Amino acid sequence: MRQSMSEPVRIGFYICHCGTNIAGVVDVDRVAKYVATLPNVVVSRNYKYMCSDPGQELIQQDIRENQLNRIVVAACSPLLHERTFRNATAKAGINPFCFQMVNIREHDAWVHTDKEEATTKAIALARAAIRRVPHHKPLEVKQVAVQPGVLVVGGGIAGIHAALTLADGGQKVYLVERDLTIGGHMARFDKTFPTLDCAACILTPKMSQVRAHPNITLWSYSEVVKVDGYVGNYRVTVKRKPRYIVEDLCTGCQECVEACVYRQPKFPDEFNVGLGLRKPVFLPFPQAVPAIVSIDPGTCRVFTHPNGCKQPCVTACGDRKAIDFSQKEELVEVTVGAVIVSTGFQIFDAKRVPYYGYGVYPNVYNALEVERLVNASGPTNGELVMRNGKRPKTVGIIHCVGSRDENTNRWCSRVCCLYSLKLAHLIKERTEAEVWNFYIDMRTPGKLMEEFYNRISGEGVHLVRGKVGDVYPDPADPEGQRLVLQAEDTLLGRVLKFPVDMVVLSIGLEPAADAQQVRRTLNMSCGSEGFFLERHPKLAPVSTCNDGIYLAGCCQGPKDIPDTVAQAGAAAAEAYALVTRGYVEQEPNTAYVVEEDCSGCKSCVPLCPYNAISFVEDKKKAAINEALCKGCGTCVASCPSGSIVQNLFEDQEIFSEIEGVLANE
Amino acid sequence: MSEKAWEPRIVGFFCNWCTYTAADLAGVSRMKYAPNVRVIRLMCSGRVDPQFVLDAFARGADGVLIGGCHPGDCHYAEGNYKMLRRYHLLRRMLGDMGIEPERLRLEWISAAEGDKVKSVINDMVAKIKALGPLGLPVRFQTWDGELAADGHAGREEVRHG
Numbered sequence: 001m002r003q004s005m006s007e008p009v010r011i012g013f014y015i016c017h018c019g020t021n022i023a024g025v026v027d028v029d030r031v032a033k034y035v036a037t038l039p040n041v042v043v044s045r046n047y048k049y050m051c052s053d054p055g056q057e058l059i060q061q062d063i064r065e066n067q068l069n070r071i072v073v074a075a076c077s078p079l080l081h082e083r084t085f086r087n088a089t090a091k092a093g094i095n096p097f098c099f100q101m102v103n104i105r106e107h108d109a110w111v112h113t114d115k116e117e118a119t120t121k122a123i124a125l126a127r128a129a130i131r132r133v134p135h136h137k138p139l140e141v142k143q144v145a146v147q148p149g150v151l152v153v154g155g156g157i158a159g160i161h162a163a164l165t166l167a168d169g170g171q172k173v174y175l176v177e178r179d180l181t182i183g184g185h186m187a188r189f190d191k192t193f194p195t196l197d198c199a200a201c202i203l204t205p206k207m208s209q210v211r212a213h214p215n216i217t218l219w220s221y222s223e224v225v226k227v228d229g230y231v232g233n234y235r236v237t238v239k240r241k242p243r244y245i246v247e248d249l250c251t252g253c254q255e256c257v258e259a260c261v262y263r264q265p266k267f268p269d270e271f272n273v274g275l276g277l278r279k280p281v282f283l284p285f286p287q288a289v290p291a292i293v294s295i296d297p298g299t300c301r302v303f304t305h306p307n308g309c310k311q312p313c314v315t316a317c318g319d320r321k322a323i324d325f326s327q328k329e330e331l332v333e334v335t336v337g338a339v340i341v342s343t344g345f346q347i348f349d350a351k352r353v354p355y356y357g358y359g360v361y362p363n364v365y366n367a368l369e370v371e372r373l374v375n376a377s378g379p380t381n382g383e384l385v386m387r388n389g390k391r392p393k394t395v396g397i398i399h400c401v402g403s404r405d406e407n408t409n410r411w412c413s414r415v416c417c418l419y420s421l422k423l424a425h426l427i428k429e430r431t432e433a434e435v436w437n438f439y440i441d442m443r444t445p446g447k448l449m450e451e452f453y454n455r456i457s458g459e460g461v462h463l464v465r466g467k468v469g470d471v472y473p474d475p476a477d478p479e480g481q482r483l484v485l486q487a488e489d490t491l492l493g494r495v496l497k498f499p500v501d502m503v504v505l506s507i508g509l510e511p512a513a514d515a516q517q518v519r520r521t522l523n524m525s526c527g528s529e530g531f532f533l534e535r536h537p538k539l540a541p542v543s544t545c546n547d548g549i550y551l552a553g554c555c556q557g558p559k560d561i562p563d564t565v566a567q568a569g570a571a572a573a574e575a576y577a578l579v580t581r582g583y584v585e586q587e588p589n590t591a592y593v594v595e596e597d598c599s600g601c602k603s604c605v606p607l608c609p610y611n612a613i614s615f616v617e618d619k620k621k622a623a624i625n626e627a628l629c630k631g632c633g634t635c636v637a638s639c640p641s642g643s644i645v646q647n648l649f650e651d652q653e654i655f656s657e658i659e660g661v662l663a664n665e
Numbered sequence: 666m667s668e669k670a671w672e673p674r675i676v677g678f679f680c681n682w683c684t685y686t687a688a689d690l691a692g693v694s695r696m697k698y699a700p701n702v703r704v705i706r707l708m709c710s711g712r713v714d715p716q717f718v719l720d721a722f723a724r725g726a727d728g729v730l731i732g733g734c735h736p737g738d739c740h741y742a743e744g745n746y747k748m749l750r751r752y753h754l755l756r757r758m759l760g761d762m763g764i765e766p767e768r769l770r771l772e773w774i775s776a777a778e779g780d781k782v783k784s785v786i787n788d789m790v791a792k793i794k795a796l797g798p799l800g801l802p803v804r805f806q807t808w809d810g811e812l813a814a815d816g817h818a819g820r821e822e823v824r825h826g
Contacts, residue, residue, distance in 0.1 A: 077689045078706070079681075106692025107704055111783075117700040124703050520737060525683070527777045545682055545740070545776065589708060609742035632741035633712030637751075649707060654717055661676060661703035662724040 095138035128660030146232030156184020158553025194452030231548035259316035276379030348402030403508030413508035597643035684732025690779035711744025
């Protein structure tokens with residue numbers, strides 16, 4: 001680097017029009033002219049698009065021709081283009097950290113309407129940066145090695161696809177699934193829109209590949225409990241919950257299930273959302289991966305009965321010795337370079353809309369239950385019969401239950417219109433029932449989706465534009481089985497009453513119940529709805545604000561299977577790029593102790609959440625381990641003797657900014 | 666000061682991960698709010714040195730707004746709690762110095778809460794307007810003048826570090 005601290009400061013200032021985004025509100029010419037009058041400023045220009053190649057070239061040319069050694073750009077948020085301009089600065093031979101960015105778009109032009117006020121604010125912010133940069137020092141970017149291996153949290157279709165993509169590329173993948181089997185929600189679906197191909201047919205081969213892949217370690221029935229470290233070096237603790245089966249010894253023969261003292265399945269089957277029954281020892285569903293049984297301590301007599309059980313399951317297992325009632329929870333640790341979060345969603349609890357009678361009237365179902373009822377491997381072997389054993393002759397499907405609703409969830413869940421049409425098709429196909437769909441708006445964007453809508457509406461499914469306001473037992477039905485749906489047909493402008501045998505609630509998608517906990521574990525952010533927040537909605541859709549942590553699937557927001565798989569592929573590519581590059585560059589905003597000023601009071605030592613500060617006994621001084629420091633600056637602000645300095649955020653730099661924003665013109 | 670109506674000047678110290686990002690979001694969403702806050706970006710609200718706050722008041726700020734991540738959500742685990750401690754101390758200290766404690770405000774604003782940036786800033790501007798100017802630099806001058814008239818030496822320039 002050619003500049004040194006003794007050289008006189010020569011600042012180049014550039015204000016960006018950003019088309020009319022900035023220049024439409026801020027008088028950029030006036031700002032540039034004002035800045036030109038400030039001390040140390042050699043060049044002050046305005047330009048239409050500073051981030052464009054000619055804009056960057058302008059800076060570089062000025063650096064060369066005017067021997068500039070500090071650059072200030074007033075444009076958009078530094079979170080967007082700081083790196084662009086640092087690179088441009090570096091290309092012309094000066095240290096990239098002798099650069100400062102002023103945010104006059106997001107923080108000024110876009111949020112104010114009065115030109116005079118916005119210009120005054122831009123001037124104040126620019127002046128602060130002009131006063132700040134003389135204190136900037138050349139800094140070096142540190143490279144930190146990235147460990148191989150990627151953790152994928154959540155084994156639904158998103159996690160499965162991401163894991164397989166990475167594993168096929170030669171990366172070691174640890175796939176952690178909370179449930180007994182991978183497959184997630186998709187494994188429970190019957191057919192998938194818009195192609196109506198069977199969910200199991202397209203999903204289960206991928207599930208088997210996960211099990212068979214030499215690069216994938218699958219930890220099912222496990223949860224990530226702790227994540228330490230930083231990008232490239234995440235130390236992950238995974239809790240493996242006891243399933244009372246030794247995974248490596250179980251062959252999945254299910255002879256133990258046959259042998260169980262419970263001759264018949266007796267307990268609600270979670271996989272079939274409670275519509276079927278299972279034994280205490282069970283395989284969640286025939287194509288479960290891993291294909292091993294589990295014992296539920298909540299229902300197994302060994303755990304629940306004071307006299308225990310004769311344990312015929314153990315006898316049936318014989319020499320395989322796969323059953324182990326003494327199994328305990330186990331913690332395993334692994335270090336990975338990147339993490340993909342694909343923890344999915346939960347369905348909206350329809351009980352929260354009491355007037356639809358879910359949980360009150362047995363013939364009101366949610367859509368996931370109907371998925372199981374029409375599924376050939378479901379509790380009724382694919383026959384659509386209701387809880388009363390009858391086939392429905394008329395079915396009402398209510399869209400937007402827990403979506404687009406001020407009282408529950410405001411967002412559109414994106415998949416409900418389409419899966420409602422799919423269910424209408426399947427119900428009609430299986431029962432020849434008359435099906436009525438009640439929708440607010442029919443939303444069918446995406447490839448082949450409008451065609452699918454046209455196809456289904458041509459099949460004789462009734463589509464009524466109107467929100468159902470009430471569901472109640474039909475007073476005309478002596479058996480009290482039929483229900484009346486009351487809705488305003490907004491196209492006819494009339495309130496109508498529809499007697500139906502069965503009501504299907506198209507429930508929306510919500511953040512998983514423990515999304516907040518997952519977010520904290522991985523140091524991510526959530527949007528206001530509770531879905532994980534991507535770094536940038538358009539340009540960094542699978543990244544998070546925590547480097548090396550990526551998002552895939554519905555944990556980031558409701559989406560259909562094609563979009564989920566596409567996003568999972570994108571997350572895998574991002575993680576792959578990081579891990580195969582082998583290093584990350586770290587922002588040099590770490591702190592250090594100026595030994596001669598340190599009084600050795602130790603007040604900083606316990607403040608550091610990363611244990612980066614230690615007390616050197618022989619010198620009686622604090623010392624900061626740069627590799628552990630993450631650059632928050634908390635110790636700097638707390639040091640009573642002012643002996644700790646944070647690079648890029650030195651006291652003098654901040655004081656100059658304060659002075660700059662408050663100075664009178 | 667010109668003959669225009671007095672407008673409060675507020676210095677904002679926003680953490681990079683939550684509140685600064687939320688202010689960016691407010692911008693991207695084109696929310697409109699009062700132009701009185703000048704934001705200084707720090708990596709964490711834990712970096713806000715009490716001296717920054719005092720210096721801002723001494724240099725003419727009528728209010729100081731500190732924005733950090735919600736409790737439990739700090740990008741650096743607990744820097745925001747460290748700020749919270751200092752905030753309570755600072756408020757008491759400001760009161761003792763004759764500065765209305767309400768001129769210092771600490772808000773937890775997450776990266777998703779662009780609308781909170783808008784409402785907090787508008788609310789704070791309204792409250793500071795109701796309090797009126799703090800005008801410490803002017804008061805310093807007056808006091809210096811009085812001291813000089815009494816034959817004392819003038820006040821020392823504000824110094825740092």
